[in-house]
Amino acid sequence: MRLKDKVAIVTGAGAGIGQAVAEVFCEEGAKVVAADIDADSVEQAARAIRSKGGAVFPVHADIAQEEQARRISDEAVKAFGQVNILVNNAATFVLKGFDATVEDWRRSLGVNVIGTTMVTKYAVDRMKAFGGGAIVNLASISSFVAQPNFFAYSATKAAILQLTRNMAMDLAPFSVRVNCVCPGTILTAASSRHMKNVGMTFEQFNAEEGAKTFLKRVGQPREVAYPILFLASDEASYITGTSLMIDGGYTAQ
Numbered sequence: 001m002r003l004k005d006k007v008a009i010v011t012g013a014g015a016g017i018g019q020a021v022a023e024v025f026c027e028e029g030a031k032v033v034a035a036d037i038d039a040d041s042v043e044q045a046a047r048a049i050r051s052k053g054g055a056v057f058p059v060h061a062d063i064a065q066e067e068q069a070r071r072i073s074d075e076a077v078k079a080f081g082q083v084n085i086l087v088n089n090a091a092t093f094v095l096k097g098f099d100a101t102v103e104d105w106r107r108s109l110g111v112n113v114i115g116t117t118m119v120t121k122y123a124v125d126r127m128k129a130f131g132g133g134a135i136v137n138l139a140s141i142s143s144f145v146a147q148p149n150f151f152a153y154s155a156t157k158a159a160i161l162q163l164t165r166n167m168a169m170d171l172a173p174f175s176v177r178v179n180c181v182c183p184g185t186i187l188t189a190a191s192s193r194h195m196k197n198v199g200m201t202f203e204q205f206n207a208e209e210g211a212k213t214f215l216k217r218v219g220q221p222r223e224v225a226y227p228i229l230f231l232a233s234d235e236a237s238y239i240t241g242t243s244l245m246i247d248g249g250y251t252a253q
Contacts, residue, residue, distance in 0.1 A: 001029030002029070032055065057076075094107060109156060134232045143160065
């Protein structure tokens with residue numbers, strides 16, 4: 001098992017990519033602290049993982065609140081004794097341009113940038129105590145490409161890209177590797193909500209968004225989880241400060 005005896009924190013683990021990461025990590029032998037702002041969702045995800053034999057501890061936390069961001073690592077140590085891996089997946093989706101209000105910007109930055117940094121700050125303290133670790137941040141194709149009326153979200157994902165590089169530099173002396181993945185369109189609860197809001201069927205959504213990729217389809221959460229698994233594992237021991245596109249070829253065009 002690739003993560004045997006490792007303890008991992010996964011934020012935004014109540015659904016979508018985060019839940020898939022928690023599932024895959026447990027399948028590979030890790031003990032997982034699954035954190036999410038939605039208490040019901042993360043409890044349900046934890047029950048599903050436990051039913052398959054996974055070791056998972058759910059934590060209800062809003063990472064935009066520093067004390068709650070700190071508590072995630074505290075709970076990890078209480079539950080499993082250490083922290084070796086962090087996956088910063090939690091995000092809020094403010095998909096607006098100039099129509100974004102100041103409050104929209106505060107929410108987007110508060111979760112996606114400040115919250116990610118605070119979770120990392122406290123997890124790193126624990127990693128240092130156990131000889132190092134691995135961090136995988138969730139950036140996006142939106143870190144690289146322009147999209148219409150999207151910059152309240154895209155600006156935060158561009159920030160994650162640069163945070164990853166800076167974190168990798170600052171944490172290398174402590175044997176902590178930091179990388180990020182950049183997913184394209186992935187079929188998650190967020191995309192399902194979007195389909196419902198605009199009156200689209202999955203077939204229409206898949207055809208429209210898939211047409212933008214080489215593979216002519218949208219991705220599945222596990223197709224993001226497995227590359228994250230690689231970057232979090234010792235197999236990626238000489239990889240830090242990099243970004244991996246998981247977008248079906250979208251950004252290669």
